[in-house]
Amino acid sequence: MVQLKGVIDEDAQFEAISKLGGPLIFNFKGLTAINSCGVRNWVNFLKEIQKTEITFEECPPLIVRQMNMVPSFVGHAKVSSVYVPYVCDNCDTEKLVLVDHSKFVGRDPEIAEAIPCESCKKGEMELDGHPQQYFAFSK
Numbered sequence: 001m002v003q004l005k006g007v008i009d010e011d012a013q014f015e016a017i018s019k020l021g022g023p024l025i026f027n028f029k030g031l032t033a034i035n036s037c038g039v040r041n042w043v044n045f046l047k048e049i050q051k052t053e054i055t056f057e058e059c060p061p062l063i064v065r066q067m068n069m070v071p072s073f074v075g076h077a078k079v080s081s082v083y084v085p086y087v088c089d090n091c092d093t094e095k096l097v098l099v100d101h102s103k104f105v106g107r108d109p110e111i112a113e114a115i116p117c118e119s120c121k122k123g124e125m126e127l128d129g130h131p132q133q134y135f136a137f138s139k
Contacts, residue, residue, distance in 0.1 A: 028057070050075065055080050079138065105138050
């Protein structure tokens, strides 16, 4: 398992990871940002290890956006889990909820569009976006 942390940008280097062999599980939970040069570096890296079995897990919204905008960002990897963003309509609290691939792969996402807010206990947290668009990468 490879835990990615911080920023993927023009300075990101993946050579050491490519020498690990496989299968590889990339955990994106600690990633805080990615820029266009980082996306290019990542896509090129995935091409280099295309014969390796790859799984993505705990993908935050910033990675889900890349997977939706740049199909080659996923390459041949399987996505096992993603974080889904919710926001409270009453107190503006935000929350990320981890969702397993069984809820979104190969069909319409089985995602709650609203959940009770644990912060204010009054409002509902609504899905921040449309499920079909958020999970477009899984089709």
